[in-house]
Amino acid sequence: MFITILYSVVLPIIVLIVVGSVLQRIFQLDLYTLSKINFYCITPATVFMSLYHSNMNPELLGSVILFYALYVLILYLLGSLTSKIMGYKSGKKAAFNNSIMLDNSGNYGLPVNQLVFSGEPLAASMQALIMSLQSLLTFTYGVISIQGSRLQGNYRSVIIGFLKMPVPYALALGLIMHALAIPLPTVLAQPLTYAQQSMVAIALITLGAQIVKYPLRLYRSDIYISMVLRLFGGPLIGLMLILLLDMHGIPAQALLIASAMPTGVNTSILAEEYRNEPDFAAQTVLISTIVNVFTITAVIALSGHLQ
Template sequence: MIGSILLQVVLPVFVLIGAGSLLQRLFRLDLYTLAKINFYYITPAAVLMSMYHSEMSASLLGTVVLFYALYIAILYALSFALTRGLKYRRGMRAAFTNSVLLDNAGNYGMPVNDLAFHSNPLAASLQSLIMSLQSLLTFTYGVLSIQSAKLKGNYRVVLIGFLKMPVPYALAIGLLLRAFSVPLPDFIGKPLTYAQQSMVAVALLTLGAQIVKYPLRLDRTDIYLSLVLRVIIAPCIGLLLVLSLGIDGIPGQALIIASGMPTGVNASLLAEEYGNEPDFAAQTVLVSTLVNVVTITALITIARSVGV
């Protein structure tokens, strides 16, 4: 089973990430434009179409939201205790906690889900919901924590940033269209479908181009502490919550796998934007993504074998 997961799920992901890194080295791609295309068109289109074709019931949606709230609360409590026990300064506490809470549910999690579940609509809609919740967390807690440490206020930026996020709107529109059985005309449905089909390749190429600009440094203990929490402790929490909440079948497997994503690029982007430990944040993205080739393989194997 491990060999097939490596060949069918993990290897294709990292081949595309590697291709993106190579292209960035050769051509110095316009990362700003790539990120905007992903953020404002491809990802919202994928979320909208996933929710539109979703087989997720209202009760399952509520269960997933509960799972995610508990998952984040436990990770936050662990990060809070660790950073204060080690007497990190305020700015570092914010950067460390963001590196643990803000995972790569979008341009890494969505493709992994797509490959692991062979484009299953239910699994895709679950990952879309997790990605939307992650976006909400990023532009509320993620920004607030750094602003509290660095800017002492100016929370107007948070509200504006949240209102500019396209993914929650796409999520709501997809759910409404599905709830009222509204047919999508071809001139709308086909462009959205084409964008959804391009998501895996474009998202992973972009991720590869983004992480290659970070120089690899292996001499910081705090990076390894973040790594352990993000790619080892977090999926253990996800597994225990799935079992505790009685979530079985594809939803349970999808949530277990979603809990094991590496640190998201947004954690680094926020750190750079506000000048708050940008080197640490960049390293957590790079190192956790590299290590994830091992941990995500193990996690998919566990998710498929525990019988949830």
């Protein structure tokens, strides 16, 4: 079973990451431009379309939001405590917390979910919601924490910077149009669909390009601390919350798998965008993605026992 999951679910995703790494080695891609495309175009389109087409009932929607809120709160507390113990300064603390709180629920989690559940609508909708909540967290807390550390408390500029981010508007608009059943004109639906469908390939290729920009630093303890909290602490917290909230079946399985994603490419994109610890961010993405090949396979196997 382990080999089957590894071959059919995880390795197809790794292929695109390798493609990005090879392209970067050969052509020296413009990572800043790739980050802008992800940041301002593809992610907002994906968030909007996922929420617009969501088919979860209100009760399950509330349960998932509660799960996610508790999940990221616990990770934040763990990250802040670890940063204090390790003596990280504000910029490093922001990057460290991002590395454990911001995971690859979209460009890694969506394909994993699709392959594990064979496109089952309920599981797909749950992963889309998690990805949307993750995107909201990324472009609120993730951006504000980094900007705040760089601007030394000038939160007026932080708020202005946040208001320029498109993802929160896409999330709110998607939820409103879904709730009110507002039809989406084809002239808008088609390009948004094209952007959504391109997300997995472009994001994973970007990730592959980013992780070879910096030399692999296997001696850095901060990277391993981040990896342990992300890949082992994340699923453990997820399992505890699933049991606490008495969730079963596909919702429980989907949430457990969602909690086991590696450090998200957005961690590196934000670090590149705002020039805050880009080397550390790229390393956490690289190391956690490599190790996740094995940990996600184990978590998928474990999730089969949640009935």
